[in-house]
Amino acid sequence: MLIISAGATTAEEPAAGLRSIGAKTLVPPCPVWVIGSYDASGKPNVMTASWAAICCSKPPMVTVSLRQATYTYGNIMASKAFTVNIPSAGFAEEAAYFGSVSGKDVDKFTVSGLTPVKSDLVNAPYVKEFPLVIECKLVKTVELGLHTMFIGEIVDVKAADSILTEGGAPDITKLQPFIFAPGSPDFYRIGSSIGSMQDLGKKPRK
């Protein structure tokens, strides 16, 4: 039955037992992506970002939002390129570290022992040890406020054989990426399958 309680609720008394918790970015789950870029001297840098997503299928594009204060912001503005490196859960320490210090102050590759590899397609480094890497050329920036959106066209995706299905797509159970949940201090693993969207969407409706 369709019921629209038009205007019947107020901020003080939301319907359905929902409570206002304020205009905040409390919208889980968020991905944990490691963004690779070069500075003007050619030093490779990585930073961890979670305000990020796929944003277009054709051409294939991703968006990553960064604060102007980050080292990566200036790097990408100048180089017009970046990589997205997806860490497996085994690289959670590195991902957390990459998000805790600035490339202005330290060489994060040297400290972590991970290896930068220059992309053959764009002017950005990727992380050799990570199982899934996306190479992007910057196509647009959008100033929003504290964050600026960097929109990159995907020019290639590279994957370790060990995380691919027979069909050649990433198998998330092998990739084992993890997520960030705004409001929580922790990283969380991906869990079990709920079932296929096709089957789930066919179930009898109420």
Place this chain on the structure above:
Amino acid sequence: MLIISAGATTAEEPAAGLRSIGAKTLVPPCPVWVIGSYDASGKPNVMTASWAAICCSKPPMVTVSLRQATYTYGNIMASKAFTVNIPSAGFAEEAAYFGSVSGKDVDKFTVSGLTPVKSDLVNAPYVKEFPLVIECKLVKTVELGLHTMFIGEIVDVKAADSILTEGGAPDITKLQPFIFAPGSPDFYRIGSSIGSMQDLGKKPRK
């Protein structure tokens, strides 16, 4: 040790055992968000989207990319507002269904038995039964190709008491959202904690 193998790799022979799998949107994990909007007649509609993310902290903003062919595209263009409704795993069937049919053809609320509630803050409906709801006013659209990015400012977040921590933030283990993994037909649950970012980032480096 820092090693930059500048230009040493080719598309045919990527370093580190990484294999090119093409310029595709194979970038997991993606959120599963249900987008609420009204059409010109006031009929509430919901569609499921995964090309979506938080995109700015101040002001708080989210972005959702939609194809022009969707019913929701026209709705938001006209109403300048939308909601983001986060389903728990118990609503995976509804989320899959909302992504499988168009609001042009069916009334998804009536078919699913879920209840639209008119937001008191923006001109869009939210899903009464879902545990976390974000109300947004449209602030910008960005045409990218097959998809158009809708950027919305978060004007409020509403949550069920049952999913909140004592501190008033969503507890992801209670919320139980789920994710979409491009390349896989399945929805996946969120799994266990890996640990806090602060602790993970402090571990001794190699």
